[in-house]
Amino acid sequence: MAPSSSKDSSSDSHSGHPQVSDPALEFLIAEIVRYAELSCPPEGPDEEHSIIACEMAAAKLERIGYSVGYRLCERLAQTKTFGTTAGASGNSAKKDPAAAVAASQLEAVKFLCKEFWIEVFRKQIDKLQTNHRGVFVLKDSELRWLTRFPNNQENARVTAIQLLAFPCGMLRGALANLGIPSVVSCDFLTDQQNMASCSFNVKIK
Amino acid sequence: MTILCLAIVGKNNEPLYLCDCDFDKENKEDSAVNEDDDIFGFASETTKGAESALSLDNEFLMYAALDYLEEALGIHPGLPSRRQTGSHWIGYLCPMGDAKCYGYATATNAKFIAMATNDVSESKLKILFNSLHDLYVKHTMNPFSKIGGKIVSSQKFSQGVKDAVAEYKKSINQT
Structure with missing residues (x-):
């Protein structure tokens, strides 16, 4: 996730490509998940309360992701022109x-699948x-942030789903910056x- | 030849940053904004960070130019977009008295407008817009900046704008 570090190194954001150590980033992400969980404690002993707390933590992560995605997209789209984004380049206006x-x-979604995803995860989305009609399904068979989770454990599964709210928010933020309001949800396709x-699942409003 | 004022407008046409570019004069005259002149409150807010705000006349001219810019971006059906592939430069928008307006729009639809007096050098204006775009991206990348908010209290940003304009004026004078 290189550009996040270029916030500070204002001098050479284009020439040198500032990089972030992978383990450090993974620890940071894990800490963010934990922080989100701790900052939304359940209000009561019931299971219902803990589910609500879990949802709130996920929503918080989603909002953090939104901010990251929005800002990152501004940077990545700096050198980019979307030929048909305006909806009316010569030919398409007639259509x-x-x-x-x-x-x-x-x-815009292809831009996210390729450039945006490569910048964050160093790989493209595997399947789009x-x-x-405004629904896109982006499948990634090996999300970098999830590779370290142990198999076959229920609590790892819960945490993973919570963590996925972050990239969901990133997608939503990036699309919002490109002028496309959307709803993003995620599925965990574990065997x-x-x-x-x-x-x-990206659903454009 | 010289550049009069600049405006940065967000994707929903909200004003993000407006300034007059006569930075040398700012301290000598009307540095205190007359509140009656500033019905929308932009000047009083921009003064906090930027020291020089946009005069009301120029503000209206900028909004007129924004209409031309939107038209050039092809938001109205039937009018072709003047966006070129590989460049954010839109170019000449409209005359404003003895000045001309030029536009620039990013892929994320942030719009930059500059008003300059006649016989302006387009290639140098492109360089100015590019450095403004760079400043804008850096400002957006700051995690403490407000998404879609006005760029008011960033010293770094306003200093960067001043430097970019000074650079532009210098390059104009050299030729």
Whole structure:
């Protein structure tokens, strides 16, 4: 997640590519999850309360992710031009306007799958599916932040799902900055061996 | 030849940063903003960080130019977009009295407008816009800045704008 460090090194944000150590980042992410959990303690002893507390922690992580995604997107889109983002470059204006909007959305999501994801996770999204009506499913079979989780443990599963709220928020923030309001949810596609497989459902409002 | 004022406008056309570019004059005259002149309260807020705010006349001119810029971005159906692939530069927007307005729009739809007096050098203006864009990105990357908020209290940002404008004026004078 290189650009997050370029916040401080204002001098050479373009020439040298400042980098962050991978373990340090993973520890930080783990701490953020723990912080979110601790800052939303359950208000009562019931199971219902603890579920609400869990939801609140996830919402908090999602908001942190939103902020990160929004800002990161500004940086990554600095040298980028979206040909059809405005919805009306020469050709597409003549076409159906809805088709032009869909094309610009697809372009933005592709940008997230490639450049954005590479910047954060050093790999592309493995699979992108869309129904061309504003729903995108982004599948990643090996999310870097989840690779260290132990298999077959219920509490690891719970934490992993909570952690996934962060990249969800990042996607939502990045799309918001590109002018596309959306709702992002995630699924945890674990089989018994692989804990790191997950999918993100992006629904454009 | 010289540049009169600058505006940075967000993706929902909210004003983020407005300033007059005659930084040398600012201390001599009307550094205190007359409150009657400033019905929208931009000047009094911008003065905190930027010392020089946009005069009311220029403010209205900037909003007029913003309409032209939006048109050039192709938000109205039927009007072609003037966005070029590989460049954020939009170019000449409209005349404003004896000045001209130029526009620049990022991929995230933040809009930059500059008003300059006639026979302006476009290539140098492009450099100015690029450095403004860089400043804007750096400001956005600051985790303590407010998303979509006005850029008011950032010393670094306003100093950066001043430096960029000074650089532009210098390069103009050299030719």
